[in-house]
Amino acid sequence: MDTLREVFDPNFLLRNSVYMSLLVGLTCPLVGVYLVLRRLVFMGVALPQISSCGIAFAFALESWGVIYHAEGSEHTLAFAGSSVFTLTAILLFPRLERRGRGFIEGVIGMVYVLAGAWSILLLVKNPYGEHGLLDRLKGEIIAVSNGDLAGTAAAFAVVVAALLAFQKEFMLVSFDREMAITLNKNVMLWDSLLFLLIGLTISMAVLSVGPLVTFGFLLIPPLTAHLFARNMRQFALIASSIGGLTALAGFCVAYRWDFPVGPTDVALLGLVYVLAFLTQRAVGFIRTKPADAAARPAA
Numbered sequence: 001m002d003t004l005r006e007v008f009d010p011n012f013l014l015r016n017s018v019y020m021s022l023l024v025g026l027t028c029p030l031v032g033v034y035l036v037l038r039r040l041v042f043m044g045v046a047l048p049q050i051s052s053c054g055i056a057f058a059f060a061l062e063s064w065g066v067i068y069h070a071e072g073s074e075h076t077l078a079f080a081g082s083s084v085f086t087l088t089a090i091l092l093f094p095r096l097e098r099r100g101r102g103f104i105e106g107v108i109g110m111v112y113v114l115a116g117a118w119s120i121l122l123l124v125k126n127p128y129g130e131h132g133l134l135d136r137l138k139g140e141i142i143a144v145s146n147g148d149l150a151g152t153a154a155a156f157a158v159v160v161a162a163l164l165a166f167q168k169e170f171m172l173v174s175f176d177r178e179m180a181i182t183l184n185k186n187v188m189l190w191d192s193l194l195f196l197l198i199g200l201t202i203s204m205a206v207l208s209v210g211p212l213v214t215f216g217f218l219l220i221p222p223l224t225a226h227l228f229a230r231n232m233r234q235f236a237l238i239a240s241s242i243g244g245l246t247a248l249a250g251f252c253v254a255y256r257w258d259f260p261v262g263p264t265d266v267a268l269l270g271l272v273y274v275l276a277f278l279t280q281r282a283v284g285f286i287r288t289k290p291a292d293a294a295a296r297p298a299a
Helices: 002-007 014-035 041-063 074-097 100-123 127-137 146-165 167-175 177-182 185-209 211-225 230-256 263-296
Strands: none
Touching: 002 230, 014 167, 014 185, 014 211, 041 074, 041 100, 041 211, 041 230, 074 127, 074 146, 074 167, 074 185, 100 185, 127 146, 127 185, 146 167, 146 185, 146 263, 167 185, 167 263, 177 185, 211 230, 211 263, 230 263
């Protein structure tokens, strides 16, 4: 409790980092539920890494003199690189999916590996990379400015508002595309809007907390929530709650024991999933045991 009070103290030095962790923890699972629902989990692995490669490429162009950015506009440059790479990948992957599931999984896996390698190579000789961007991409949530926090909060607010406003349309095109076509829904339009929201969320999250943490919050809370949720609303609420609570707990543990915040968050998410899985199995066993006994014929 002392650590929790200290973390939420208005004068706490890392208060913006706490708020950023909570924003990512609450928002990423909301778009992650659609990746799980549409069975695009592998894409959720690759997109954060592709986004980080976009950031690295943008700063490489600046260091090579190809582009120029004003002093203090590094966040804008990074966001531009992240967004271009992420949205390009989101537009290309569904087209490749038509060629077969094995083909697209192989391509996504290859792109993931290449993006990770180039992210490091492009930054290792970059002066800005030496001043913290590599740590950011590894999940070190340390210094977050007021401007970065406000920009991320505004972007995530737009994403959440759109997900709430168009929940029925997104669910229909994700869960039953044939029905959506029968009802004369513009499937391409709603697909594009949903992927745009996913891309915006991943771009902002990677820029704020790195690809490792982004991937963890995109997929582990929805996979955990899927064990218990009975409808889409429960699915989203449980996933977001797990993400937010784990982000807060992870920050407190990392601060208390001097661990890196990002890997601590992901490790806790994994622990939550294991406990949830074991709980589900135990509850299922308890429920089936009386049913089996009742079905057994009397001697």
